[in-house]
Amino acid sequence: RRSRSKQSSVSSIADDQITDLVSKLQHLIPELRRRRFDKVSTSKVLQETCNYIRSLHREVEDLSDRLSQLLASTDSDSDQAAIIRSLLMQ
């Protein structure tokens, strides 16, 4: 708290920017989205962000694994055009 009085007006603008960015991030994380109106510390937001990114990375790995098994068992090429079409139309 002591150091706050030494800060220039420039860095308090940066503080607001950081607060904004942190709350934007808080909104993206499922764990924290329900606590929108609570005061969540920046440290907690960053911590949960790290956890969330790690879980997304794991999901990508699991899905890649699943796809590699599935590619081994499917041989039909004709349904691919149908898949592409229906995915792009969503």
Add this chain to the structure above:
Amino acid sequence: MNNPHHLNPTSLKSRFTTRFLRALTKIRAQKPISSSSPTEIFRRYRRIKVAADKSMAYSVRSRRIWSRAMLWKLRSRSYRRQDPCSGRRSGKTNQAIMKKSSNENTTTRREDGVGFVEEADELRQLVPGGETMNLCNLLDETAHYIKCLTTQVQEMKKIADFYSF
């Protein structure tokens, strides 16, 4: 909100899906798919994962620090495999990325006991190119990176579900 980096969900989604499906088709065509040795399955898994990350990075192109860092990483991986003498070239490119991200914003890391320096550093390890980012860039890039990752996961899930008939 007038955000120049605003994600257009429809076009990012379809850019990713088109590229990723194309890559999957190539992967399927490469080896006798019926072989299910653990090595083969692992190789295919790696190729699919790299294809997914690559498809997303290419769909974002160089609009973001994280996508530039990821594209650079992917390209230098393939250079290193083909041409062992590309060391000098890679060094220059890395510097260019670092300069670009640190000049944009003069906010420096605060060590006066705000209490999240460690968490920020941990985040820097998870976001591509994070080590070169100041705090503001890191927070901004992270938000975009998370949006793209969730899109990537959603689309991969849809494709896996379709193949699961």
